[in-house]
Amino acid sequence: MARYETEARNRVRQLAEKARYDHESVHGVLDAGLVCQVAFSQGDQPFIVPMIYGRQEQTLYLHGARKARVIRLLAANPKVCVHVTLLDGIVLARSTFSSSMNYRSVSVFGSAELVDDPAEKEAALRVISEQVMPGRWAEVRPSTDREIAMTGVLRLRIESASAKISSGPPDDEDEDYAASVWAGVLPLVLQAGALQPDPVLDPNQLPSDVMLALEAKIY
Numbered sequence: 001m002a003r004y005e006t007e008a009r010n011r012v013r014q015l016a017e018k019a020r021y022d023h024e025s026v027h028g029v030l031d032a033g034l035v036c037q038v039a040f041s042q043g044d045q046p047f048i049v050p051m052i053y054g055r056q057e058q059t060l061y062l063h064g065a066r067k068a069r070v071i072r073l074l075a076a077n078p079k080v081c082v083h084v085t086l087l088d089g090i091v092l093a094r095s096t097f098s099s100s101m102n103y104r105s106v107s108v109f110g111s112a113e114l115v116d117d118p119a120e121k122e123a124a125l126r127v128i129s130e131q132v133m134p135g136r137w138a139e140v141r142p143s144t145d146r147e148i149a150m151t152g153v154l155r156l157r158i159e160s161a162s163a164k165i166s167s168g169p170p171d172d173e174d175e176d177y178a179a180s181v182w183a184g185v186l187p188l189v190l191q192a193g194a195l196q197p198d199p200v201l202d203p204n205q206l207p208s209d210v211m212l213a214l215e216a217k218i219y
Contacts, residue, residue: 093170135210
């Protein structure tokens with residue numbers, strides 16, 4: 001099984017038994033997410049921003065406006081950490097100390113590069129689009145050269161990464177299992193709702209099978 005090498009920057013120290021370094025676990029969390037948090041520094045000032053992204057093999061593509069401050073900062077200060085967390089449940093233990101959350105998370109380390117080649121940028125935008133709304137790229141009109149030029153895309157090769165996965169019931173202290181209080185897990189999901197048509201949409205224009213497939217999708 002392919003793995004990311006364990007090193008100082010990606011090593012999980014707290015609750016190390018929940019760590020995963022294999023590609024399957026890391027990519028599985030990345031592919032299930034919609035938004036990542038991108039952390040970087042400019043001088044002595046740290047920043048963290050949310051960005052839409054898409055994964056293609058060992059590359060993440062990050063999306064933003066071409067003139068956005070974050071695109072310019074990342075192009076000038078390329079070392080970044082990208083983080084994705086998927087919350088799966090609240091673990092309700094018999095004490096607040098033992099209560100926790102079930103989650104899947106990933107931290108990715110690498111250096112961001114601005115994508116300037118129009119063909120690569122368009123291909124990257126398709127990867128990002130498929131991450132967020134699978135199948136939609138083929139339904140809508142093609143992006144214009146102007147739109148592609150106005151869009152900022154950063155390429156991030158995954159140099160190092162780790163996943164951290166927590167699941168299962170409460171892990172209470174032995175003496176707490178006799179307590180007269182309910183314990184268990186409250187599951188949480190991010191779920192799509194019913195499609196809401198544009199108020200000016202032609203009433204005869206029905207959603208495609210691609211769009212119907214996104215209804216009630218659980219992420």
